[in-house]
Amino acid sequence: MASVAATLVEVKPGSFVFAAAGEWLVTTAAELDRRLRALQMPCEKRVTLDLAGIERLDSAGAWLLLRTEHDLAVRGNAVEIGNLRSNFAPLLEQVRAGGMVVPARHPRPAHHTIVGFLARIGEITLGLIARAYSILAFFGAVCESAGALLLRPRRIRITALVAQMEQTGVNAVPIVGLLSFLIGVVIAYQGADQLRRFGAEIYTVNLLGVGILRELGVLMAAIIIAGRSGSAFTAQIGTMQVNEEIDALRTIGLDPLEVLVLPRVFGLVLTLPMLALWADLVGLFGGCLMSWASLGIAPPQFLQQLQASLYPWTFWIGLIKAPAFAFIIALIGCYEGFQVARSAESVGRLTTLSVVESIFLVIVADAGFSIFFSILQI
């Protein structure tokens, strides 16, 4: 550590000398700051700042000198600066020209009190209501522009649509397949383990058929796609928002909803049912293999039992939900993308939010479908 000194001595009654020496740099600023704050400052006396000993000075050091001068002056002292080396003068002038600084206060979090806590609950609630309202408005705008587009089908952007279908659908086939296969294996294994106690191993097939076709196939596909494509939609549109690309589209006369949102919504609505079908097939395949391995149910017997256990509607009940889930995921993904403010940090925050929100809404919708189907008694 370089040597620094800052001392205040009363040389004769009513007259002080503040002697600064050494390296007054940003490296030593913390040490100097500590010493300066420890000084007992006189009031209404004469003080000379003797700066002859200063060997090196940077703007942090210059600030500390000026702050000392200011602190002395506000106590009513007559302050004068002496023995400043001429090569330091411009720097001291430059910092002095900025004036006494008022450091920017960092905002303190306000919710440490009960009132603050209540206020925060209120703010969050109002925020949620405003959000729901604005998502609803976005939903309306998307429906309107989708309707307009369907009336003039020639305006549909086939290239963008196909590109989206490839990215969200074809490229997701391996991961959806792998996870569904594993889910099939797990259900078959756990189901067989429990049902064996009743000697009802064969009903593992029923469990698999109903579980995967009605619920798990489509739900797994939807959750994977929400994580994979919903987040991508938010990040893509959000980054475009940061770069003012969305504004550029508007000035060219292109409707961002038509150019960016509709291909994503339509693409996903078309591909998610196919992915759900794929998840159903691979999930059953996994279950079939596991049943064969652990229960000795051969594939022909598995298929026979599967056919006997299913109602005609079971498969369609699962698949019918897919377009609805796809719509929710694409809508939320795009909506959050448009909410991005002009900072990189908000892209990340909203991407996370978009995934959480779309999975939440998908599961809520799934519950809604269950209630609906039970009313219809199918």
Place this chain on the structure above:
Amino acid sequence: MMPNNSAEPIIRVRGLVNRFGAETVHDGVDLDVQRGEIIGVVGGSGSGKSVLLRTIVGLNRPVEGKVEVFGRDVLRMTERQRRQLENRWGVLFQDGALFSSLTVAQNIEVPIKEYYDMPLRLMDEISAVKVNMVGLPEDAGAKYPFQLSGGMRKRAGLARALALDPEIVFLDEPTSGLDPIAAGAFDELIRDLKASLGLTVFLVTHDLDSLFATCDRVAVLVDKKVRVGTLDQLLTDNHPWIQSYFHGPRGRAAQHSEVGVFASRKTRSATAM
């Protein structure tokens, strides 16, 4: 820090070769920058001005060549040695490159926090000093980058580059996108800071006015190499690109207004007092 040997260049580039795919950007660039000078780097679009800057600060690894800053080889050093160098220079990127999730004051405090253990209050004071120094209004410290205009973002970026009182600042097109008045004020700011802080400035620019108003020497990137000289020397260089650069309509206008720039600076700084 190092003894100040004025003969030793603060930046020394030798035989620099940069290639991206099949395209060669630099083919044997040699450049010396002396301590305390403002060197302007000019060249056509795609001539590798920014690549040269990025290579010197170690963001880009050249195919061949040697880069020394403060007499030390930048390309062959450990992480530890690099960190010691990095608090001795500051970089202003195009458009500031401020961290968008932090306020201006917090942006300035990032390098201070990284290198020094300093009481919060002192750090706030120092960041406010820098805000004043680059000519930003006092309330700018509490603002986020997206709340600032382009010119203010550049000033804030400069304040962050100056946070540790570096010996060299690298400026990448600091006046591009600014209106002529703001650009003139920025030139003036750089000269003032150079005078008061003893900075060495590595200035990449397109702006002819800025070049005439601030630079001691100019390095021109032509034909994948560099030609260095004072403005007077380069004005008489007969390379076709340099000729058309300095003697084209804009070049002539900038030369003639040089006198005017100096005069107006005097009056402006007089009113600022």
